[in-house]
Amino acid sequence: MNTTNILLTLLLLIGFSYVIGRKRSLALAKPNAPSKGNNLHSLPSYYGYLVAIWCGIPAIAILLLWNVFSTPIANSLVTNSLPAEIQSQAPEQIGLFINRIHSAVNQGNIQELTDPVQKQAAEHYQHILNISKMAKTVLVLVIALLGIYLGLRMIKPELRARNKVEKFATFMMASCASIAILTTVGIVFSVLFESIRFFHDVSIIDFLFGTHWSPQTALRADQVGSSGSFGFIPLLTGTLLISAIALLVAVPLGLMSAIYLSEYASKTVRNIVKPALEVLAGIPTVVYGFFAALTVAPFVRDAGAALGLNVASESALAAGVVMGIMIIPFMSSLSDDVINAVPQSMRDGSYGMGATQSETIKQVIIPAALPGIVGAFLLAASRAIGETMIVVMAAGMSANLTMNPLEAVTTVTVQIVALLTGDQEFDSTKTLAAFALGLTLFLMTLVLNVIALHIVRKYREQYD
Template identity: 60%
Template sequence: MGLTSLVLILLVLAFVVYSTARSRAISLAKPLGGISHLHSLPFFYGMRSAIWCAVPALGLLIIWSLFDDHIISTLVLNSLPESMRPASATEHSLLINSIENIASGALSSVASDPHLVSAAKVLDDLNAMAANLVTIVVLSTAIFCSALAWIKLSPQLRARQAVEKAFKTALLAAACVAIFATLGIVLSVLFESIRFFQMVPASEFLLGTEWSPQMAIRADQIGSSGSFGAIPLFVGTLLISFIAMVIAVPAGLMSAIYLAEYAEPGVRNFAKPVLEILAGIPTVVYGFFAALTVTPFLRQAGANIGLDVSSESALSAGLVMGVMIIPFVSSLADDVITAVPQSLRDGSLGLGATKSETIKKVIFPAALPGIVGGVMLAVSRAVGETMIVVMAAGLAAKMTINPLETVTTVTVQIVTLLVGDQEFDSPKTLAAFALGLMLFVVTLALNFFALRVVNKYREQYD
């Protein structure tokens, strides 16, 4: 039985156990005078039994899924002659792939080594046996635990406490997963970055003005050592992000103020969802729009006034990215502005201030921390954008602040360095992790700055 089918059967079985346990709790309460004589509501009795049914079985299934491939591949390779067994991890992967391709029919068994064909048959047999075994074990565990939960049902059973404890444990586990995942990402990037800085000095990376990470195969080739000065990438990232924020912040704030303070309810209910549709458009669509529409328009407009606009420019990428980021600024600013207490508006208007003065002197300062937080989120979004830059700004790392020329960003270079088959012991590949570390540091600094602004200017209202 397949993994998906087994999970669906477990969910159906858990629902059946929930329904029967709940009905049994109600039947146990009838002789006592109703469900008010139960320690917990019937829902909790059903949920407790369903948890007993599903959780242990799903735990076994997860554990088996983590180790079954390794166990089966080890048994398959042990069935091969000693001379064919792999001596390295790379050979291990290639041999297992060949056996799996023969087993699936992707490779002809007639033209393949007889030992590999025999191993493919062993693989099929082991997979079939493993599927049957895990089905029997998982379903038996679910039925056995359900029977135990059924036996322990009684009016005095503290079912609510058990269910709440289970959900509390699940929430704690989810929080731990998020924390450990973040920690793992940071440590993996940090360790690989340390390896990079052992090969390339940090001063060259942080202060160098030439970025050419291509490593030659032979020592006599030109540029065999590579150049890893990241200043052009930082300048390109800041240039495109600055252009995007020049477009996004004024347009987003003005639209938020209009929707929150001036627009009629009907106009707001229509315009706000339409504006937020921009946030749901895939970035590759924005990239196509920039490459096929905005860039030719900028080239033609520049030619009309005597400017030489590159076929891939920072201005094109920044303009389109700014349009994409407008909903982030607008939506967050609108929510913050509408959250300002109405009493502040009434007090300002009661003192004789006009509506525009009230917005400028009262509402905007009160909403400033939330607006700054939204702007910082938009900046992080701009710094991390990749697809628009690839399609509209190009891949050339130039040390320039001219928005009409081709530039590139940190995220684009990370993607470029990691595309295709790469060796993870060369400076070229490890440079991607160093760039990722710099990007992480910048994003962390932006978030820290936003938090300081929010804490400093936050107002407490009744």
């Protein structure tokens, strides 16, 4: 059976094990006094869950391990059976040979192979796969049935089934939480190692403080090309410029909309406007990029020309405005939650002192919610710094060192995309520069998030 059929069979066995485990516990239960029920330590369902765990978890673990290691083992067996002249070739050539075998087996074209060595190797590989599938099916099902048998043997009235099931559930939830942490650690180390390789070729001082970005390099020693300039400052300037424009749009609009929805809008208006506002968060960024490139950028260029200004077709202003519109729901939603968290008693106290609604908002509600609003601002800034698609389509890819919002600029994320697009030599300095940019961007957003969390935790006030 293939993996899908094995999983379906396991699901049926798990359901069956739950039923018979529950029935087994009820069969072993002895009634106590009428007011005390039976002598089972846990509810019958927990005994069923325990048998189901014994049935499913070991079998699924074996299935996963088999799927992970079966292909490398099969490749190794096929490689060892090849003639000596093929085994003596470079690893790349052997890998290409194995890929051809895989393609022929997966497409069922073994008989169409003209090379007798390839045909024999493909037949050998197909034979190994057939044996592997049969062995996998038998082993997984035997482990599942053995788990049912052991689970049923464990069932006794005094067995603390609920405790064991809850410990297993706790372990699974902790494992799920650990996956996110381990993924983050893996991302950081993978980017860090490649960045270290980049800094072996380019000085970190030149990277962090250089004012010229031109990553074009010669791929071979005999090829004419530039040695490359990897100054980070133009990318940092463009990133900060576009992010600043976006925040100048998003923060006032988002904060004012949050205040209106929280303090002034009726319940009916709030139920209509708030979902409509948050629809913006569901629009793909590429759609925002189309809007920026086809509508906002021409409008900004024509408006600038009418005022006698020289505005580039792709400008930081157009990208920043559209990016600000994109993060309005982010700022508005977070600010709305913070403002709503301010106790009603503070509003009532302010009104009791004779303050108007606007005075209450300015002097009571906003100061009380300020730490959360600042945290929302910094999180919105992190979102703006990491945006890519809008900048690609509306701001261009020119690494200009300028603070003029009417000129074309580029950002860190755009250059990462540009460096890794197309056929690139992975070990070249140009490609490794993308990892250095990614590490720098990661540290920038991490600092902003840490500052936001610090502000929220330090200045949060607890109200009774």
